[in-house]
Amino acid sequence: MLSPLFLITAGLWYLRQRGINKSRGRAGTFAAAATNGGPLNVALLATSGLKAPFQLPPLAWDKEALAPHISAETLEYHYGKHHLAYVNNLNDLLELPENAKWKDKTLDELVVEATGVVFDQAAQVWNHNFYWGCLKPNPEGQDNAPTGLVKDLIERDFGSFDAFKDEFSAACVGHFGSGWVWLVYGVDGKLKVTQGHDAVNPLRDGQVPLLTCDVWEHAYYVDRRNARPAYVEAWWRIVDWTFVNTNLTPVVPAMAPKEHTPQRQPPADPNAAPGNSSAQEALAEYFGKYISRFSSPVVADAGLPYADALTCCSLTLLLAIGGLRG
């Protein structure tokens, strides 16, 4: 185990990982939280870990892809104007001398710690990053039921998916003014539906966001004018349950294998999207889209954190074994 080859490799790996973390602006190992010790949100690894100047994350699909549920025109305004404005405003605000203390913070840290106008803009950047992740194309308008771990947890905590859907939809339709409705993994380990007015984000309460629906009027006014219930109905059809599962997996890793044994899974649903049968598969599938969805120069250089860990550990072990045998 103490062969020089092993020591050199381990040392190189450690230095490389420190370099990656530094370039990402995060302390600690890649497995540590991007926030102040809270749970890791895989979906926002790239954007959360970054600091100013922030960028608009690329969408994983074309602007026409969410039709007929959300039109290309809505996306042009919602993503191309509103979201971009929040990003630009945040970058501009962080240049001001009175906001110097927020300048070196990551997006997650801004959402959890900042106040006032800086919080408003930062949280809206975060919320919209997350919102786009929650959506996937469904041009045929097929039924879109949850799969995997989140399905089990919804049934455990709400009784049934329909009960959860009713509660979530009622919250969306009933929310007065601008805001967001969230499905979160609470501090007590239970899923719950929460509402955040304007830009309020559940990270501040230590809850893990799993799914969100934007109920600011700009999210639906182009397509449906004042008919928010119709927007929410259409939104259910484009929810990306894979994304929801990947948000869930890091906080319940111990739960995932036990509660998701193959014997307890229902027979494969022919209508289910491929690769959605377990949380672990969901994670692997998500990483397939990881780079394209959230790619940025920093992330592209740094590569995939889990793959790094796996590769480096495997390599180290192999070398260690080689060292032992040799």
Place this chain on the structure above:
Amino acid sequence: MSLQFPTALAHLPWLPCLPHQASGLTATASGLKAPIAHTTLESLARPLHSTAASLLVRPNASPAIATTTQYLRSGGASTSSAPSSSQTMKPPQPFNGDFSKVVTPLPYAHDGLAKKGMSKEQVTLHYEKHHKGYATKLTQLVAQDPKLKGLSLEELLMTQPLGPVFNSAAQIWNHNFYWHCLSPHGGGAPTGPLLEQIKAQWGSFEKFKEEFSAAATGHFGSGWAWLVKTPQRRLAIVTTKDAEIPSLRGLHPILVCDVWEHAYYVDFRNDRAAFIKCFWDLVHWDFANFNFILG
């Protein structure tokens, strides 16, 4: 009643006095259902288009004072006696709970503002769906709650805490005020005492316009941008969140601009600054002057 202060409080050098604390309005709230108080408040609950003055919830005219005035006017008659023949007020009628009746008729045609940038579709949607929608919702909510039976719009606004009932009632009131702030013949600059006061406080109308536009454009989320008169008889620009009304904080509204996204999304999409420019072409300065003088 836990009210939230307007966000643009920096414009005001002092904290406004909550009428509920000051005038004992809460104490008289229970007297709102007494016959004489009902008569007085019924005059406030007249259809809001009849005079601009009746649109305003004047904090210095609390029901307690109005009740006393009415009592003296009726020759000191006791509350339980029938109205005397000299009394011209009708017998008290409890409000019938149909809030579609308190939605102001639009002062112009739906396409009346189209020439100046607010399209017929925008006005129709805003008035018929949003404004009347609040009235429908409030009618339903009040029908479900026996404690709210017979209360007028102003009574609800003065007694209900923040919540679905207050929100709907306040939005009806705000929109009533808003439609009168716009006019097909509006725009240009104010005249008379209002212009003098604006010049005295901001130096010029342009400077005031810049500051009002900045406040309205910069307001985060849904809300309203108001020009108000303070109890010290000075003008102030305040923004309120969602459905809040500055009159409930002792501030007298002169002018309002709706900055909920539904007010401008049809015509201007995300460009709130362009909508505010269009608003300046529509401002009904006569109405603003009237509110300024009467307040």
